[in-house]
Amino acid sequence: MSAKVRRPVLRRCVACRSLQDRQLLWRLIRQADGSIVLDLGMGRSAYLCRDRACLEEAKRRKRLQRSLRAQIADSIIATLDARLEGSDAATAKAR
Numbered sequence: 001m002s003a004k005v006r007r008p009v010l011r012r013c014v015a016c017r018s019l020q021d022r023q024l025l026w027r028l029i030r031q032a033d034g035s036i037v038l039d040l041g042m043g044r045s046a047y048l049c050r051d052r053a054c055l056e057e058a059k060r061r062k063r064l065q066r067s068l069r070a071q072i073a074d075s076i077i078a079t080l081d082a083r084l085e086g087s088d089a090a091t092a093k094a095r
């Protein structure tokens, strides 16, 4: 009855360009000092699906670098890789 249905905040993935609920995406933020952080921070943001294909596409075409106009440290990509592998492992265990 009341209009309290929470609408998802949509953001566009830099790799596949689809709009997704922000909570389903990874967020990379370029902070004021130029460093890149994941998930939390203030500054220019880029969003990426939690998906192997989108991570690979972003890596190959340097989508995150272009979107943020900054260098992305290998450690950031490695962290996302590890998260994907973590979720894969969790899925495998659940089977």
Ligand SMILES: [Zn+2]
Pocket (backbone or CB within 6 Å): 013, 014, 015, 016, 017, 018, 048, 049, 051, 054
């Ligand atoms: Zn995507």
